[in-house]
Amino acid sequence: xxxxxxxxxxxxxxxxxxxxxxxxxxxxxxxxxxxxxxxxxxxxxxxxxxxxxxxxxxxxxxxxxxxxxxxxxxxxxxxxxxxxxxxxxxxxxxxxxxxxxxxxxxxxxxxxxxxxxxxxxxxxxxxxxxxxxxxxxxxxxxxxxxxxxxxxxxxxxxxxxxxxxxxxxxxxxxxxxxxxxxxxxxxxxxxxxxxxxxxxxxxxxxxxxxxxxxxxxx
Numbered sequence: 001x002x003x004x005x006x007x008x009x010x011x012x013x014x015x016x017x018x019x020x021x022x023x024x025x026x027x028x029x030x031x032x033x034x035x036x037x038x039x040x041x042x043x044x045x046x047x048x049x050x051x052x053x054x055x056x057x058x059x060x061x062x063x064x065x066x067x068x069x070x071x072x073x074x075x076x077x078x079x080x081x082x083x084x085x086x087x088x089x090x091x092x093x094x095x096x097x098x099x100x101x102x103x104x105x106x107x108x109x110x111x112x113x114x115x116x117x118x119x120x121x122x123x124x125x126x127x128x129x130x131x132x133x134x135x136x137x138x139x140x141x142x143x144x145x146x147x148x149x150x151x152x153x154x155x156x157x158x159x160x161x162x163x164x165x166x167x168x169x170x171x172x173x174x175x176x177x178x179x180x181x182x183x184x185x186x187x188x189x190x191x192x193x194x195x196x197x198x199x200x201x202x203x204x205x206x207x208x209x210x211x212x213x214x215x216x217x218x
Contacts, residue, residue, distance in 0.1 A: 009099065009106040020165040027163050027203040028214040034179055035195040044120075054095065054153050055124040057176050058115070061151055062091050062123070066116040069217045075148045075171045076208050085208045086148075091116040094147030094170060095127055097134045098156070108134040109167070111147045155179065161199035172204040172214065 006014045037056065044051040065072045073091045077084045093115040097108050110130035115123060133139040147170045154162035155178030166173045177199040181189045188194055202214040 009108065010104065013106050016167050017165055019168050023166050023168065024206050025166050025203050026206045026211060026214070027201055028211060028218055029161070029163075029199065029201045030215075030218040031197055031199045033195040034198045037198070038179065038196055049121075049124075050128075051124065052127070053155075053176075053179065054151070055120075055127050057153070058093060058095065058112075058127060058151055059120045059123055061149070061174055062093060062115045064217055065091055065149065069213050071209060071213045072172055072202075072204070072217050073148050074208050075169060076205055083207065088146075088148055090114045092146045092148050094150035095130065096150065096152035096164075097131045099134055108139065108144065109147060109150060110134055110139055110143045111145065113146060150174070151176070155198075161201060163201050163203055166203050166205060170205075171209050172202055174217075175201045175203070 005011075037060075041051055041053065041056050044056075070087070074085055074087050077086050091114070093112045094109040095112065097110060099106050099108050110133065112118070112123065112126050112130065115126075118126065130139070130143060133143070150167070150170045150173040152162075152164055152173060153176050154164070155176055158178055160180075161177040162175045164173050164175050179196050179198045181194050182197055185194050200218060202218055204214050
C-alpha cells in the first residue's frame with residue numbers, strides 16, 4: 001500500500017473537481033458525419049504545417065459560437081448572495097491539456113483569450129504555444145484564468161465520447177471523442193465509402209445556458 005498527498009497541479013485539480021459538484025449541469029450529445037471535416041484537415045496539412053485535430057475543432061467551435069450562439073460564451077459569477085450572468089463579449093477558449101510528469105498525469109486548461117478574433121493559423125499557433133508551455137512548466141498564471149468556454153478531447157485516448165465535469169467559471173465544456181468508422185462497419189469501409197463519425201457533447205451550466213442553445217451549438 002502507498003499513500004500520496006495531492007499537491008501542486010494534482011491538488012488543484014482535485015479541489016477544482018470537488019467544487020465543480022456545486023454546478024447544476026445538463027448535457028447535449030450529438031454524433032456527426034465528418035468526412036468533409038477530415039478532408040479539410042488533410043488539405044490544411046498538405047500545405048506543410050502540422051494541424052492537430054484539436055485546433056480544427058477549436059476553430060469550428062469558436063466560429064459556431066461567434067456566428068450562431070453567442071449565449072454559449074456566457075459565464076456565471078456569484079457576487080455576495082446574488083448570481084450574475086456575465087458576457088465577456090469575446091470567446092476566451094480554454095483548451096484541456098494532458099500533462100504527464102513521471103508516472104503521474106494531470107490536466108491543465110490554458111486559455112486563448114479573444115479566440116474569436118484570431119485567424120485559423122493564429123489560433124493553431126497559440127494553442128500549440130500554450131500546450132507546450134503547460135508541458136514544460138513555463139505557463140504564465142494569467143494564461144490559466146478567464147475561460148468562458150472549454151474544449152477537451154477524450155478521443156486522444158480512443159474514447160468515442162465523454163461527459164466531463166464543468167469546472168467553476170466557464171459556462172460550458174465541449175468534449176470531442178475519437179474520429180473513426182462506426183463500429184461494425186470497418187469491413188464494409190474497405191470496399192464502400194463509409195463516412196467517419198465523431199461524437200461531441202456539450203455540458204453546460206443550466207443556470208445561464210439552456211438546452212435549446214446547447215443543441216443549436218452542436
